[in-house]
Amino acid sequence: MTSRKRSPHDFIFKEELGHGSYSTVFKALDKKSPNKTYAIKVCSKKHIINEAKVKYVTIEKNTMNLLAQKNHAGIIKLYYTFHDEENLYFVLDYAPGGELLSLLHRMGTFNDLWTRHFTVQLIDALEFIHSHGIIHRDLKPENVLLDKDGRLMITDFGAAATIDSSLEKDSARCNSDGNSINDSHSCASFVGTAEYVSPELLLYNQCGYGSDIWALGCMIYQFVQGHPPFRGENELKTFEKIVALDYPWGPNKRLNNSTPAINPLVINLVRKILVVEVNERIPLKLIKRHPYFSKIDWNDKAKIWRGIWENSQGQLTQQTAGALPNLPQNALPTKQLHVIDTPARSIQITKQKRKKPTKISSTTSSIVVWRKRLGISTGKDDLGTVPSTAPAMIASNDKNVLSATTTHSGSKSILPPNLQPMQTQIKRTQPIAPSRIPPKVPATSDNMRIKPIPRQKTIVPSPPAPSIPPSVPPQLPTLSTPSTSPVPSTPSTPSVETQQQDVVHTLDRRNPIDLSILKQDYVFIYGIPYEDKGPAMSLNSYNMIDNDLITLLVTQHKEELKNSKLSLQLLTLKKNGMLSYRNTIKEERDNKGNREHQMANIEDTDLSMYDFEFNELSRKGFLILEKYKTKLWFISLPSYSKVSKVPFNTVSSLSINNNENWVDCFFRARQLLEEKQILDKISNVSFDSKLSTETTPPSSTFKKRESTSGIGTTVSPLSYDSKLGSQNNVPQNNNVKEELPFRIPTDVKERPLANATPAIGHSRVTSTNNTNKATKRTGRGFSNSAPSVNTYNNNTVTVSNNRPTTNPVNNKHITPTLRKQNSPQSSSSSSVTRSQTKTMGYRQPTPSPPLSPLISPAMKEKYLAPSNMVISSSRYEVLHTLNNSQTNFDREIASRGASAAFRSLQKNKREK
Numbered sequence: 001m002t003s004r005k006r007s008p009h010d011f012i013f014k015e016e017l018g019h020g021s022y023s024t025v026f027k028a029l030d031k032k033s034p035n036k037t038y039a040i041k042v043c044s045k046k047h048i049i050n051e052a053k054v055k056y057v058t059i060e061k062n063t064m065n066l067l068a069q070k071n072h073a074g075i076i077k078l079y080y081t082f083h084d085e086e087n088l089y090f091v092l093d094y095a096p097g098g099e100l101l102s103l104l105h106r107m108g109t110f111n112d113l114w115t116r117h118f119t120v121q122l123i124d125a126l127e128f129i130h131s132h133g134i135i136h137r138d139l140k141p142e143n144v145l146l147d148k149d150g151r152l153m154i155t156d157f158g159a160a161a162t163i164d165s166s167l168e169k170d171s172a173r174c175n176s177d178g179n180s181i182n183d184s185h186s187c188a189s190f191v192g193t194a195e196y197v198s199p200e201l202l203l204y205n206q207c208g209y210g211s212d213i214w215a216l217g218c219m220i221y222q223f224v225q226g227h228p229p230f231r232g233e234n235e236l237k238t239f240e241k242i243v244a245l246d247y248p249w250g251p252n253k254r255l256n257n258s259t260p261a262i263n264p265l266v267i268n269l270v271r272k273i274l275v276v277e278v279n280e281r282i283p284l285k286l287i288k289r290h291p292y293f294s295k296i297d298w299n300d301k302a303k304i305w306r307g308i309w310e311n312s313q314g315q316l317t318q319q320t321a322g323a324l325p326n327l328p329q330n331a332l333p334t335k336q337l338h339v340i341d342t343p344a345r346s347i348q349i350t351k352q353k354r355k356k357p358t359k360i361s362s363t364t365s366s367i368v369v370w371r372k373r374l375g376i377s378t379g380k381d382d383l384g385t386v387p388s389t390a391p392a393m394i395a396s397n398d399k400n401v402l403s404a405t406t407t408h409s410g411s412k413s414i415l416p417p418n419l420q421p422m423q424t425q426i427k428r429t430q431p432i433a434p435s436r437i438p439p440k441v442p443a444t445s446d447n448m449r450i451k452p453i454p455r456q457k458t459i460v461p462s463p464p465a466p467s468i469p470p471s472v473p474p475q476l477p478t479l480s481t482p483s484t485s486p487v488p489s490t491p492s493t494p495s496v497e498t499q500q501q502d503v504v505h506t507l508d509r510r511n512p513i514d515l516s517i518l519k520q521d522y523v524f525i526y527g528i529p530y531e532d533k534g535p536a537m538s539l540n541s542y543n544m545i546d547n548d549l550i551t552l553l554v555t556q557h558k559e560e561l562k563n564s565k566l567s568l569q570l571l572t573l574k575k576n577g578m579l580s581y582r583n584t585i586k587e588e589r590d591n592k593g594n595r596e597h598q599m600a601n602i603e604d605t606d607l608s609m610y611d612f613e614f615n616e617l618s619r620k621g622f623l624i625l626e627k628y629k630t631k632l633w634f635i636s637l638p639s640y641s642k643v644s645k646v647p648f649n650t651v652s653s654l655s656i657n658n659n660e661n662w663v664d665c666f667f668r669a670r671q672l673l674e675e676k677q678i679l680d681k682i683s684n685v686s687f688d689s690k691l692s693t694e695t696t697p698p699s700s701t702f703k704k705r706e707s708t709s710g711i712g713t714t715v716s717p718l719s720y721d722s723k724l725g726s727q728n729n730v731p732q733n734n735n736v737k738e739e740l741p742f743r744i745p746t747d748v749k750e751r752p753l754a755n756a757t758p759a760i761g762h763s764r765v766t767s768t769n770n771t772n773k774a775t776k777r778t779g780r781g782f783s784n785s786a787p788s789v790n791t792y793n794n795n796t797v798t799v800s801n802n803r804p805t806t807n808p809v810n811n812k813h814i815t816p817t818l819r820k821q822n823s824p825q826s827s828s829s830s831s832v833t834r835s836q837t838k839t840m841g842y843r844q845p846t847p848s849p850p851l852s853p854l855i856s857p858a859m860k861e862k863y864l865a866p867s868n869m870v871i872s873s874s875r876y877e878v879l880h881t882l883n884n885s886q887t888n889f890d891r892e893i894a895s896r897g898a899s900a901a902f903r904s905l906q907k908n909k910r911e912k
């Protein structure tokens with residue numbers, strides 16, 4: 001870089017490379033060193049002022065100046081800035097490969113190799129940007145350019161913001177004025193592109209590093225799917241999808257059929273990134289340790305930044321390209337060099353027609369409209385004022401700015417130091433949290449369809465907001481598929497498609513689908529001790545409970561699992577909502593001679609599904625069913641290879657509905673129980689009534705197991721073994737006490753309410769203990785249950801304090817929150833349960849306070865789910881609950897349970 005002042009006359013302007021909302025970009029040669037090619041972005045001063053783009057030009061220049069000093073391969077470098085009477089000039093790295101989006105469009109989707117290649121480079125570049133306290137805020141494939149070898153270069157920093165470098169990297173937020181926010185976590189404006197905008201920006205007016213990571217997740221998804229994950233018919237619908245986390249995983253669209261399916265690790269990674277709660281979103285440093293990158297040496301920059309056609313030695317090779325379908329090197333755009341030596345003065349900055357005519361303000365207005373529709377307070381936005389993204393003083397200095405451009409190495413800013421927007425610390429306003437969520441957040445099927453949009457317009461001016469339609473609660477999907485029909489007439493034969501799918505998963509394909517079973521599988525069951533102070537694990541590691549933890553547990557207890565006769569259990573979800581298990585290896589019987597031990601009734605209040613994470617492809621996953629007394633219960637699927645070794649001859653009539661995942665089946669069962677109509681239909685179904693009356697503790701073997709210790713004190717954060725990948729990741733230290741993997745509560749005291757719902761008369765048979773407890777619960781004010789619940793609870797009124805019930809009139813689920821309002825007595829329990837919830841530390845970023853002792857004797861015996869725990873079937877309930885939650889943590893909890901339901905709902909809708 002040179003400090004010598006440059007001017008337009010130092011360059012030969014060649015063809016136009018493209019134009020943006022306030023600029024036209026030309027290829028240009030340096031007259032002094034003709035071998036050096038640049039891209040010069042020419043911005044018309046008049047246009048900038050007229051279109052009020054000064055602040056964005058300023059931000060872009062300052063940000064690029066800052067980054068250029070460190071010279072990172074993944075960032076378009078700004079070499080010089082200068083101006084003449086008419087224009088501003090930014091002399092930039094020339095990226096002959098064009099936009100990454102163009103390449104993606106040519107390819108349809110990227111294969112795994114390219115996906116990893118670009119993702120790795122993106123991560124490295126993003127880390128560099130963040131390490132300088134900069135948030136890009138408009139990451140998307142259009143803003144990523146390629147050099148001639150297919151290395152990516154991030155550009156377009158016009159929406160960037162800086163934060164205070166003293167803040168924690170992953171927690172810092174900023175406002176778009178470049179002011180760090182360590183208290184209010186507020187962002188004063190909306191920027192970005194609708195498809196890539198983060199939920200925290202939409203919902204809470206916040207932006208931070210996490211927002212870039214969200215966009216990264218969207219891009220990775222786009223690499224493998226060919227389109228961004230969230231795309232509605234208009235921006236408002238796109239926003240709805242974002243906050244609903246409504247994105248589909250479709251088949252890979254590559255033309256070449258030999259292309260393998262999407263790497264499950266990519267899916268896993270994207271799922272970890274696309275998390276609505278920003279605090280739960282995986283940070284960059286953990287992304288780098290994700291198994292998808294197990295072979296990446298992040299310190300080896302040369303390797304990371306090699307071209308797409310270079311081999312590991314850095315040599316260009318046709319091999320790589322040859323191995324990829326339809327991947328000629330000329331996939332990268334090669335614009336013909338028309339040598340048009342344009343005199344600088346005659347450069348016309350045309351009124352932009354291609355894209356982003358009103359980029360930021362348009363998105364902003366869309367978000368404002370959207371938030372208005374949701375009834376979310378947006379402060380000034382509600383008054384129709386779009387918050388500014390730049391300090392107010394910039395506007396008043398527009399002209400000064402334009403006449404004060406400098407070379408890069410000269411004074412660093414266009415503005416005088418006291419007016420520099422990127423460094424000015426301004427007291428921020430409080431975060432604008434949603435103050436009200438309206439009764440309707442449309443989750444209509446019409447926005448499920450994805451229309452091919454050739455190019456992601458950054459911003460399209462939004463249509464005027466339609467008036468809010470009257471609230472229509474989303475309907476639960478009805479059941480109609482033969483394999484899940486509750487009518488037990490003739491066993492249905494799986495469809496051809498079903499049969500094909502079952503090739504992998506069906507354990508015994510000779511048998512027809514057993515209509516009384518929704519889902520049946522082999523699982524490992526873990527109990528994680530949950531003590532007064534919280535889970536008997538470090539909160540940090542507890543925060544990481546997910547597939548990785550399950551994998552860790554399996555890894556750690558592999559031998560034990562292999563050898564233990566109790567390790568493999570058959571877990572069955574029946575249509576009456578009963579979850580039962582059976583030891584498939586040793587046929588143990590309980591005192592009543594039952595081979596099958598009921599575990600819990602999912603219809604039961606006590607069984608709360610807190611979270612799930614299943615990957616049906618890799619057969620990895622877990623489901624946290626509940627915190628019951630002292631344990632959290634996990635159900636984890638073993639790998640298929642393990643399942644295939646199970647001696648199936650010990651199991652009769654095993655047909656598994658593997659077309660649906662566990663979560664969907666749970667909701668299906670729940671729905672069956674809740675809908676009167678369905679209950680009628682299933683009244684003839686002969687349920688195993690033995691199970692429903694079981695009150696006797698099962699075998700002593702189980703008891704003995706129960707008394708042994710569970711997982712010990714601390715599990716350190718996971719580290720990935722790069723050689724072994726995710727299936728074999730191991731903890732950094734082995735400070736994990738031995739855990740017996742199988743921990744089913746086997747006596748009445750320990751077991752969650754183990755009630756089956758008898759078919760005839762729908763009366764609920766409960767054990768003596770449970771009946772008492774149920775009565776206690778009723779006494780806490782839950783008698784205002786929906787009629788449908790009582791319909792099948794003739795004898796014992798047992799109404800969930802966390803389970804939505806169904807109003808038979810409109811089939812609308814009544815949230816606990818709503819019921820709570822009708823139930824004065826519920827307040828005490830809700831406060832207690834809230835305390836419990838917090839203490840659970842569920843993926844809480846910071847350690848939560850110690851668990852307050854359980855208060856009532858009843859609670860000592862029975863765990864009460866948090867009052868706002870929602871297993872919901874409608875997005876409305878989710879948002880309603882989120883809105884009514886008093887703390888972020890409550891929101892997190894509610895959001896998790898609800899998101900499961902919502903996904904289920906969406907899936908069903910899509911299937912329709």
Ligand SMILES: Nc1ncnc2c1ncn2[C@@H]1O[C@H](COP(=O)(O)OP(=O)(O)OP(=O)(O)O)[C@@H](O)[C@H]1O
Nearest residue numbers: 017018019020021023025039092093094095156356
């Ligand atoms: N350094 C570069 N090398 C090659 N082409 C470039 C370079 N910078 C920009 N372009 C091309 O010029 C087009 C316009 O870029 P520019 O930065 O002016 O606008 P934009 O970022 O696309 O839009 P906006 O400014 O509205 O966000 C880009 O889409 C890209 O195709």
